[in-house]
Amino acid sequence: MEFKAFIEITRPHNCALAGVVGVLGSIVAVGHLPDALTTALVFLVVTLGCAGGNTINDYFDYEIDKINRPDRPLPRGAMGRRTAIYYSLLLFAVGLVFAYMINVYAFLLALVAYAAMFLYAWKLKPLPFVGNLVVASLTGATPLYGAVSVEHLGLAGYLAVCAFLVNVAREVIKDIEDIEGDLAKGARTLPIVWGKRNAAYLGAAFAVLTVVASFLPITAGVGLGYYAMVPVDLIILYAAYLILRSQEREAAHSSQKLLKVSIFLAVMAFLVAALV
Ligand SMILES: CC(C)=CCC/C(C)=C/CC/C(C)=C/CC/C(C)=C/COC[C@H](O)COP(=O)(O)O
Ligand SMILES: CC(C)=CCC/C(C)=C/CC/C(C)=C/CC/C(C)=C/COP(=O)(O)OP(=O)(O)O
Numbered sequence: 001m002e003f004k005a006f007i008e009i010t011r012p013h014n015c016a017l018a019g020v021v022g023v024l025g026s027i028v029a030v031g032h033l034p035d036a037l038t039t040a041l042v043f044l045v046v047t048l049g050c051a052g053g054n055t056i057n058d059y060f061d062y063e064i065d066k067i068n069r070p071d072r073p074l075p076r077g078a079m080g081r082r083t084a085i086y087y088s089l090l091l092f093a094v095g096l097v098f099a100y101m102i103n104v105y106a107f108l109l110a111l112v113a114y115a116a117m118f119l120y121a122w123k124l125k126p127l128p129f130v131g132n133l134v135v136a137s138l139t140g141a142t143p144l145y146g147a148v149s150v151e152h153l154g155l156a157g158y159l160a161v162c163a164f165l166v167n168v169a170r171e172v173i174k175d176i177e178d179i180e181g182d183l184a185k186g187a188r189t190l191p192i193v194w195g196k197r198n199a200a201y202l203g204a205a206f207a208v209l210t211v212v213a214s215f216l217p218i219t220a221g222v223g224l225g226y227y228a229m230v231p232v233d234l235i236i237l238y239a240a241y242l243i244l245r246s247q248e249r250e251a252a253h254s255s256q257k258l259l260k261v262s263i264f265l266a267v268m269a270f271l272v273a274a275l276v
């Protein structure tokens with residue numbers, strides 16, 4: 001057992017980014033940073049939920065990851081599978097305690113989101129496109145979580161739409177990348193059921209929809225500083241081009257990684273636009 005596996009299995013980069021997105025949702029909802037306690041609680045509930053979701057995901061993906069991701073903690077033997085499931089349940093439980101400290105709506109939304117992550121990992125992932133929609137909905141729910149925590153919506157809805165669309169694109173393209181392991185385990189992902197090329201068209205279409213949606217806040221009067229999104233949109237369009245040009249594993253990997261970079265840069269742009 002490696003101690004660092006307890007950090008690694010949670011995918012801390014995703015969790016930290018998700019936590020920032022939760023707080024960003026609160027900021028764009030009320031137009032300023034909420035009080036320190038609410039900010040900390042929103043960050044913790046989203047981060048712990050994302051950590052629990054990633055951990056339970058690796059628990060159920062053990063056979064697939066032995067082929068696709070043999071370097072991950074469970075397939076390489078750095079953590080036992082029983083330890084992983086208890087660890088994920090602990091992360092979810094602590095997250096729910098913090099959610100209860102925010103307000104009843106924040107507690108209920110966390111309960112639904114945590115249950116959805118468990119259900120995705122346990123049963124929904126192999127369903128063509130349904131699994132992709134569940135993950136994308138969870139990422140879209142993240143800025144909404146911040147808004148629910150401050151009991152106001154504001155521009156958080158726009159963030160949610162962008163988060164949903166870009167993650168549908170990324171999840172479909174990740175399935176194109178993972179088709180070998182998914183085939184071996186009999187998972188019926190979209191590229192397997194519909195063909196890699198059709199899946200690539202769908203992924204690219206959602207990437208283009210993300211670019212269109214990224215200008216929604218301007219219709220709400222967000223200022224010129226928002227044009228920092230233009231380079232982000234160019235990266236998204238290039239990711240769409242890559243997956244249309246080739247559906248081989250390497251092209252799909254580059255495309256989905258570029259979308260992840262665009263998510264990080266977009267979140268930073270939104271954060272600067274909201275705080276400056
Ligand atoms: C225009 C534009 C791109 C706006 C950004 C919208 C926005 C706020 C996106 C944030 C979405 C979010 C909550 C991201 C958290 C981290 C994340 C990528 C979660 C989804 O992870 C699922 C994925 O399958 C994990 O795979 P991997 O990243 O390879 O470990
Ligand atoms: C709204 C609240 C309270 C929490 C949301 C928490 C967040 C940000 C969830 C985003 C989606 C997410 C990280 C879900 C966890 C499960 C997961 C890692 C799905 C993707 O896994 P796979 O589809 O197996 O892809 P991998 O190959 O990366 O394992």
Ligand SMILES: [Mg+2]
Pocket residue numbers: 057058061
């Ligand atoms: Mg997985």
